[in-house]
Amino acid sequence: MDPTTLKIFCVVADELNMTRAAQRLSRAQSNVTTRIQQLERSLDATLFVRQGKMLSLSEQGETFLPYARALVATAEEARQAVHPGTPRGPLRIGSMESTAASRLPPVLAAFNRRWPEVSLKVRTGASRPLVSALADRALDAALVALPLWPGDMSSYDAASLRMAGRAVFQETLMLVRPAGARERTLSLAAFPEGCSYRAAAQHWFASSRRAGGAGLDIQDVPSYHAMLACVASGGCFSVMPASMLALLSVPQGVETAPLYSISTWLLWREGFRSAALRAFEAALGADDTAAPGAPAERLGL
Structure with missing residues (x-):
C-alpha cells in the first residue's frame, strides 16, 4: 500500500466518480481504475459498490477510509520533515x-503570490x-473560535486532541435582532450544532436569564444571509x-x-508545524487584527 495508491483511493472516495477523480488527480481514468483494483486485491476486500458509472463506499471501504487518510497524512508529514526549510506541497x-x-x-492572495509551490x-x-x-489528520490547521463553550467538545476524547495554536484575530460578537424586540420572545437563528458562535449565543442567553425560565428555540440555517x-x-x-456583519446589507x-469579544485561533496538531504551515501562520500575523509574534500555546481541549 504505497501512499500514491492510498491518495488515489481517498480522492475516489471523495468524488465517488472515476471520471471526476481522474480529472482531480490529473491521471488517466484507466490508471485510477487499475490502482483501485490493485488495492482491493492486495486487501482482499471490496472497497466500492459499483452501479454503472456511480460508486459508493462499501462497508469495508467506509472502515478503511479513515486509516487511508491517516496514512496519507503521515506520509506527507514525513516528506515535509526532511525538507523543513522550504514551504511547499499541500x-x-x-x-x-x-x-x-x-x-x-x-x-490567501498574498500567500499564493509569495509561496506558489504550496498547494493550499x-x-x-x-x-x-x-x-x-x-x-483525524484530514486538516493541517484550523481557524476556529475559542473558547469552545461548555459542552461544545463533549463528544471528543480530550486525550486525543493534542493541539497547539495562537490567537490570530479578535472579533466583536454582535447581537442582531428585530428593532425593539426582546430575545425571550424570539428563536435563535444559527448554524447547526458544532458552531462556536451558536454555543456562545446559548451561553449568553442562559447566563443573562433572558429565557425567563423558558428554553431557547433554535432554528438551524445554512448561511449568514x-x-x-x-x-x-x-x-x-x-x-x-x-x-x-460588515459584509452584509443590514435592512431597516x-x-x-x-x-x-471572542478570539479566532489558528490550531494545529502538537508537534506538526510544517514549513508551509509556519509560512501561513506568518501571513496571518501580518494582518492588523492579529497578534504578531504571539507565542504558540499548548491547548488542553
Whole structure:
C-alpha cells in the first residue's frame, strides 16, 4: 500500500466518480481504475459498490477510509520533515465561514503570490467538525473560535486532541435582532450544532436569564444571509462577528449591538508545524487584527 495508491483511493472516495477523480488527480481514468483494483486485491476486500458509472463506499471501504487518510497524512508529514526549510506541497486549512469570507481573501492572495509551490486548500465549516477533522489528520490547521463553550467538545476524547495554536484575530460578537424586540420572545437563528458562535449565543442567553425560565428555540440555517433574513422576518435573533456583519446589507428594522469579544485561533496538531504551515501562520500575523509574534500555546481541549 504505497501512499500514491492510498491518495488515489481517498480522492475516489471523495468524488465517488472515476471520471471526476481522474480529472482531480490529473491521471488517466484507466490508471485510477487499475490502482483501485490493485488495492482491493492486495486487501482482499471490496472497497466500492459499483452501479454503472456511480460508486459508493462499501462497508469495508467506509472502515478503511479513515486509516487511508491517516496514512496519507503521515506520509506527507514525513516528506515535509526532511525538507523543513522550504514551504511547499499541500496545506489543508479549515476555516469558519465568517473567517473565510471576511478575513482570509487578502491573506490567501498574498500567500499564493509569495509561496506558489504550496498547494493550499481551504475547507469551511463549524468549529467542532473542523477540530475533529484536524484531530483525524484530514486538516493541517484550523481557524476556529475559542473558547469552545461548555459542552461544545463533549463528544471528543480530550486525550486525543493534542493541539497547539495562537490567537490570530479578535472579533466583536454582535447581537442582531428585530428593532425593539426582546430575545425571550424570539428563536435563535444559527448554524447547526458544532458552531462556536451558536454555543456562545446559548451561553449568553442562559447566563443573562433572558429565557425567563423558558428554553431557547433554535432554528438551524445554512448561511449568514439566511440568518439575517430570519431576523428581518421578525421571528428570530442571531449573533455574528462584526467583520462578517460588515459584509452584509443590514435592512431597516434590524438593530445590532456588541456583546463581547471572542478570539479566532489558528490550531494545529502538537508537534506538526510544517514549513508551509509556519509560512501561513506568518501571513496571518501580518494582518492588523492579529497578534504578531504571539507565542504558540499548548491547548488542553
